[in-house]
Amino acid sequence: MTPWTSFFPWVNDYFPSWVQSFFGVFIATLLVIVPLLTIFVYLSRKISADIHARIGPAVVGPAGMFQPVADLLKILQRHTVVKEAPLAPLIWFYLRWMIFFSTIAIIPLGFAASIFNSELGILFFFWIVLAAMLATMFVGISHGSAQGWFLGMQIWAQAVAGAFPASVTIVCAALHSGSFQWTMVVDQQGFSPLYWSAFSNPFQFISFLVFLSSGVALVGLSNILDGVFVYNDYGKGMRIILSKLLYCYSIFLWSIMAVILYLGAWNLPPRLISAATYIGGNPAVNITQLGCLFIKCFFLMLVMVFLNNALPRRRSDQITYYCWRILGPLSLLALFGEGVINIGGMLK
Amino acid sequence: MIESVISSVYDYFKEIFFRFRSFTEPSITAFCYMFSFGEKYKEVTEQYPNPISAKTADDLPARSRGFLFNDIDKCTGCGACVDVCPVKCIRLETEPAWDESKTWVSVFDINQAKCIFCGICVEICHPNALIHSKNYEGAVDNMNKMINSFGRSFVTEGQRRKWALARKQMEEDWLTQ
Numbered sequence: 001m002t003p004w005t006s007f008f009p010w011v012n013d014y015f016p017s018w019v020q021s022f023f024g025v026f027i028a029t030l031l032v033i034v035p036l037l038t039i040f041v042y043l044s045r046k047i048s049a050d051i052h053a054r055i056g057p058a059v060v061g062p063a064g065m066f067q068p069v070a071d072l073l074k075i076l077q078r079h080t081v082v083k084e085a086p087l088a089p090l091i092w093f094y095l096r097w098m099i100f101f102s103t104i105a106i107i108p109l110g111f112a113a114s115i116f117n118s119e120l121g122i123l124f125f126f127w128i129v130l131a132a133m134l135a136t137m138f139v140g141i142s143h144g145s146a147q148g149w150f151l152g153m154q155i156w157a158q159a160v161a162g163a164f165p166a167s168v169t170i171v172c173a174a175l176h177s178g179s180f181q182w183t184m185v186v187d188q189q190g191f192s193p194l195y196w197s198a199f200s201n202p203f204q205f206i207s208f209l210v211f212l213s214s215g216v217a218l219v220g221l222s223n224i225l226d227g228v229f230v231y232n233d234y235g236k237g238m239r240i241i242l243s244k245l246l247y248c249y250s251i252f253l254w255s256i257m258a259v260i261l262y263l264g265a266w267n268l269p270p271r272l273i274s275a276a277t278y279i280g281g282n283p284a285v286n287i288t289q290l291g292c293l294f295i296k297c298f299f300l301m302l303v304m305v306f307l308n309n310a311l312p313r314r315r316s317d318q319i320t321y322y323c324w325r326i327l328g329p330l331s332l333l334a335l336f337g338e339g340v341i342n343i344g345g346m347l348k
Numbered sequence: 349m350i351e352s353v354i355s356s357v358y359d360y361f362k363e364i365f366f367r368f369r370s371f372t373e374p375s376i377t378a379f380c381y382m383f384s385f386g387e388k389y390k391e392v393t394e395q396y397p398n399p400i401s402a403k404t405a406d407d408l409p410a411r412s413r414g415f416l417f418n419d420i421d422k423c424t425g426c427g428a429c430v431d432v433c434p435v436k437c438i439r440l441e442t443e444p445a446w447d448e449s450k451t452w453v454s455v456f457d458i459n460q461a462k463c464i465f466c467g468i469c470v471e472i473c474h475p476n477a478l479i480h481s482k483n484y485e486g487a488v489d490n491m492n493k494m495i496n497s498f499g500r501s502f503v504t505e506g507q508r509r510k511w512a513l514a515r516k517q518m519e520e521d522w523l524t525q
Contacts, residue, residue, distance in 0.1 A: 050382040054393045213371075310378035311371070326367050329360075 025105050033104065036294065037248045041068045044248075044305040051309045076237040088142035096135035097242055103128050103253060108182045108260065122170055122180050125257055126163075129218070129250070133159035154316050161323035162217035168331035169211040173197055173261040175338050176204055186265040191272075198262035203337030208262040210331045212300075215254035216307050217319045217327075219247070255300040259293060263300070266293040405482035413465040413480040416458045418498040422477035425451035429469035429478055437462035438469065443503055446511045454502045460486060461494035 011020060042057065042065060049056025057064030103125060133156065140152025174180045176197055177188035189196055198208040259265060266289035268276075276284040381389045408414075425442040437459040445452035470478050488494055503511075 047382060050384070050391075051378040053381055053389065053391050055391050306378065306382070307371075307375065310375045322367060326364055330364075 021105065029101075029104055032290075032294075033249070033252070036298070037245060037252065038068050040248055040252070040298070040301055040305075041244070043302060044309075047302065047305055048309040051306075072241060075240050086142075086144065088144075089139050089148075092135050092138040092142055093239065093242075096132050096139065097246055099128060099132040099135055100246055100249060100253070107253075107256060108186075108265075122174065122182060122185060122257070122261065123167070125253070126167060126170055129253065130159065130163055132250075133163075133218070158316050158320050158323075159218060161320040162214040162327075165210050165323060165327035165331035166214040166218070168328075168335055169207040169214070170261065172204070172207040172331065172335045172338050173211075175335070175342060176200065182260060185261060186267065189264045189267055191264060191267045191269045193264070195267075196262060196264040201338070201341060203334040203341065204262070206330055207334035207338070208258070210327050210334065211258055211261065212304070214323060214327055215251075215258065216304055216311075217314075217323055219250045219254055219304070219308075251301050251304050252297065255297045255304060256293070258300055259296045263296050266290065268292055408482050412482060412484075413467055414482045414484045415460045415480070415486070415496065416463060416469070417479050417481040417483075417496075418456050418458070419477045419479070420453060420456065420498050420500060422475045423453050423456065423498075424475055424477075425453040425456075426474065428472045428474065432468045432472050434466060434468070435462050435464055437464075441499070441502075446515075452503055453499050455499040456497070457499065458496050459494060460496055461491055 015023075045067070046056045046064075057067035060066045060070040106124070137152040137156040137159075140148040140150075140155065142148070143152075173185065177185040179185065185197075193199055197204050199205060268285075268288060272288065273285055276288045280287075380386075384390050405414075425440065427440055427442075430436075430438045430440045439455060439457040439459075440453070441455035442451040442453055444450075465480070467480065470480055486494060
């Protein structure tokens with residue numbers, strides 16, 4: 001939190017750090033995450049429409065730009081159509097939402113500038129995503145129907161299948177940078193793509209591709225279940241919005257992990273850093289870093305949306321098979337190759 | 349032994365290649381659609397509120413079934429349409445008219461949101477009062493706005509007294525003649 005409060009030095013005098021963190025999370029969600037996700041929703045709908053030879057949103061605002069806002073207002077007015085949801089799945093539904101959005105506090109938004117400024121390992125992020133998947137499974141199981149059980153188990157099977165190669169690639173990236181800490185991972189990279197982890201050697205590139213593919217396999221999971229339960233049974237407007245927001249946020253989370261691990265994170269060229277320091281000191285550098293991180297992240301999110309739409313109707317068994325049979329061995333190959341390169345480097 | 353190992357490794361890499369193709373081929377097709385390369389990949393849908401092929405109601409096919417319309421001057425209030433309607437979307441209330449042998453259609457409400465446009469009521473309507481119009485724009489912010497009323501409204505007590513006086517006057521005129 002410290003670099004961001006340098007905008008308002010008086011904040012440190014009046015408020016303890018936990019209050020600053022709380023409001024930091026709130027402001028970051030409101031001013032950065034939600035507008036980013038709104039633009040993302042619009043662009044993803046346009047991309048999916050283009051791919052399906054449709055026009056897409058084109059009515060509200062210039063080129064339909066305000067369609068997500070109009071839809072938000074429309075969905076909020078929706079009432080429960082069928083029945084009120086039982087309590088247990090709802091608890092899991094909200095718990096999953098909370099688990100996912102708790103990550104806002106630990107997303108590093110620039111050099112040593114996460115809202116909650118701690119040196120948490122990169123695997124921590126990953127475990128949170130897995131915990132959210134577990135909660136997703138319990139949404140299905142606690143529904144009390146055979147369909148719920150099957151969907152819950154299916155989602156968990158797919159999550160584990162996607163998580164295995166993803167975790168191995170994270171280890172691979174950590175092996176390359178020599179640490180599991182965010183800052184160390186970023187320090188090993190540079191602004192130029194030549195210094196990005198993904199392009200440092202062929203094994204890291206394979207690792208990057210596997211990480212991205214497993215992300216495509218994992219992030220659509222919440223949508224499978226919500227399509228059946230949230231829309232049909234618990235169809236209150238707010239829950240639908242939460243569910244859609246969660247889907248977009250999970251893509252955002254995976255993209256930001258990929259950018260930090262493989263695509264140079266928030267590294268800027270030294271000249272730009274000195275220019276930003278000259279203009280506005282530390283806060284200006286932080287904002288430039290944040291912009292750099294989000295531009296890359298946004299581009300990657302659009303790539304993931306493109307892949308999601310180019311491969312519609314993904315079957316769960318095919319995804320699971322693909323993850324275990326192709327991505328798993330490829331990730332192990334990348335880990336092995338990276339290990340050999342590391343040992344070679346040590347012997348030198 | 350070595351051959352079988354080599355063939356399984358070969359099969360595995362062949363599978364990887366085919367899986368890779370299953371990613372790339374749809375992506376290339378999607379890419380062509382995304383940037384509308386050539387006539388084949390142009391948008392084919394029409395934006396709903398600004399229809400392209402049907403600019404006016406006359407452009408619609410001759411027998412297209414839009415919202416129901418009741419010509420109340422022709423309507424006899426027989427109730428045949430109410431009886432045949434499978435979704436009960438017509439509400440009819442009648443009372444004796446000025447001429448007591450005829451009916452006064454006080455309420456003739458059609459809930460267009462319930463209507464399934466089957467056309468049976470139009471078929472059965474003897475005086476051809478009920479027809480399908482060419483209007484199909486049903487986007488409203490309140491479902492009550494989808495109820496179209498064609499009735500003449502209930503006859504007031506004053507109106508009925510006036511009618512009774514007029515009838516009495518006519519009878520007297522007829523007797524004096």
